[in-house]
Amino acid sequence: MPVKQITSTCAYCGAGCQISFTVDQEANQILEAVPAPGRTNDGTLCLKGHYGWDYINDPQILTKRLKTPMIRKGGKDSPLEPVQWDEAIDYVAKRLMDIKAKHGPDSIMCTGSARGPGNEANYIMQKFTRAAIGTNNVDHCARI
């Protein structure tokens, strides 16, 4: 079994613990998480660090992994229908441009994400909001 150790940062709280993951690359599976020697965690982990990663296998305990873009084609009360990326991107772009044209950029609000996406994705989101839409209406759940 081609297993590899990869160190990453825990995706739960702000402690920033370093975790060493045992990964079976052929099976595309994480097998185990053990503490790595990080500055903040000093080779220790809590229960979420040790045992809080198997959600990525989509066990469907609570909710379902989103696996395809979806649009409510028939308006608010219609079901979400799977579409291809090009259609989803065009749809979002067109509707945002329509709303911006009709009501101005400040009628659009975007959020960053304090969770898994990472700093680069947050940078891109605020750049998109400010440069492409033209508003400073971008915020995230720091307040909650």
Place this chain on the structure above:
Amino acid sequence: MNSFVQGDPMLCIGCRTCMIACVVAHEGKRIFQIDPDGYDFHPKLKVIKTWLVSVPVQCKHCENPACQAVCQSGAINRIDGKVIVDRDKCIGCKSCAEACPFGAVRMTPLCNESNSDGSPRAVANKCDLCAGVEGGPACKRVCPTGALRLVEREDVDQIVANKRQAVVQVASTI
């Protein structure tokens, strides 16, 4: 003399990482891949929180165990310095759970075994000091604050020695 795992309430933060480690040690790492209800989630220790303390409670691996004494089916035995429940022999009479002075034995249902009426079969469940698990007691290994330790004969002797020292000092001041 049997060893046992003991928690220090001044170090314990009540996070219960030890309880999950116990389940993983006994059910195996396969649980991260299987049906979420296809394994038993029955930690063999339990974190108790009161005004004064937070600390896990688990088996003390007594020298003359009350649980073993009351067991009618010979399911509880001392093996290699550990008090161990043999699930296959357990008849589920609950005597051990009643007899244990520390509340360290609990009856727990098994997810993959049922009684004749279809209800899950319940067996006595208690700490086995991770017998057969590489690295020894998992609870102790994962505790982020190092609150759990394996208490061995020398440790007990040391505790006694310290207390004797202290009592002499008190006596000498009277």
Place this chain on the structure above:
Amino acid sequence: MSNGVHEIEDAALLFVFGYNGADSHPIVARRIVRAKQKGAKIICCDPRRIETARIADMHLQLRNGSNLALVNSIAHVIIEEGLTDDKFIAEHSTGFEEFKELAKNYPPEKVAKITQIDPEDIRKAARMYATSGRSMILYGMGVCQFAQAVNVVKGLANLAIMTGNFGRWGVGIGPVRGQNNVQGACDMGALPNSYPGYQNVTVPEIQAKFEKAWGVKLSNKAGIPLTQVPHYVLHEPEEKKIRAYYVFGEDPAQSDPDLHEVREALSKIELVILQDIYMNKTGQYADVILPSTGWNEHDGVFSCCDRGFQKIRKLIDPPADANVLTDWDIICRISTAMGYPMKYDNTEQIWNEVISLCPSFIGATYEKLEKYGNIQWPCRSTDMSDTGTSFLHKDGKFANPDGKARFSSIDWQPPTELENDEYPIILSTCREVGHYSVRTMSGNCRLLRNLEDEPGWVQMNPELCEDLGVKHGELVKVLSKRGSCIARCLPTDRVKKQAVYMTYQWWIGACNELTIASLDPISNTPEYKYCACRVEKIEDQQWAEKYVLEEYQKIRESMGVQKDKGGKAA
């Protein structure tokens, strides 16, 4: 945090205020325990007997909602007893004279009515804090989630300034930030008033810099804070309304206060876009769903609570049947389709653009992050010898234009919604150690789900339980003016009789049905820690148990979970 997490254990005194590390950040709480082992004194200010209170030298069990009264009173004692660091105050601060006048009004005897703390204990705590030589303040949501929040933070900063507890190893003031990358989202300018690197959108030179870098005209008007979205949808005039809401890796329909109002707002917004890895409550109101990669499926950088940049690394590919893209790629594609092309090959290219625009991050290159593992900003030089900054305000230099710290003179204000005849008990939200935020991650983990599941607990003082005739594990109904929910009774003498505590991640025990959207005027953080509620006994427990199970299953199915998969409710 002004200081590093690793410094906590070297403080001589920890002043832990409204911060329950054991439940919110166990690995930070570990440092508190280690500090104690190394001989530090601990003062814990919290209405609950939290884990830190248990090992503390002093537990000031203040009344909920009395924070600033206590903080100002401690300052009063420090001044009255001549325990101030006059040299530090004179050289490194402004506004102390004004603050002295305010503090006069907060003698411990006078605030005892508000705080319910023995005046002698306040005096003792003030002396301990002021004289330890190395005092560090740690605070958390017990400070921030009030309508008077920022001013309490300023009050805590007053204590650190007046005693010279800034700019050294093992001192300072530490807001221990909750989510894994809440620091990062702020660092990156996902804030309505600042560009990346805390550069204000209203400053013309900064605006010009970003306009040049991004090649487009930018707005100099600060944006709307997230928590005001319902207001902007429901109550503002037509020309000011929010019409489109692009929600990225969040679930306001579960996490925000007064969920009834949130749902009303979401259903009225013309276009709701949800970009996430899992279906969530907000997704039920989304017009478009954009599925993205999980934290284990892409590269990037997180910022931890003490300003530490660290890499996240791709561990595995997305599932074979998942048609997902990385978050930044999705946004770049939309931007390009809207006529503002954005194209990057990888996260390092993006990161290089970020740090080139932020003087305090410029030295935190991928090369250094790989080499050192962790860089705390500010890191102002790309030279390999600059490994970042563990503590801020060295030599008493502060971020204000004059380089000095400012005292803030602010009076205590009571919380917004006080107890009354109909709702006689305080409801405060808190954390559950094994679950995280809205629990789309932790709730989908086998072991964490088994440790705690729906409908969640309501922590109640045993006397209150006795008055209501409810026992451990029984289902009870909790109600406020805004809504109700069902949770399990957890009797514990760690909470006082006047308040009950619930965690917000549950669907059935959703305490945000009850919470109030009263916001701090500066931070716009809701008053999650205080609203009036009532607890009712449910006579028909069988019905209630059945209701919980059925409702749980119903919501799971509405989230797209296959009927034969996954777990059962608790």
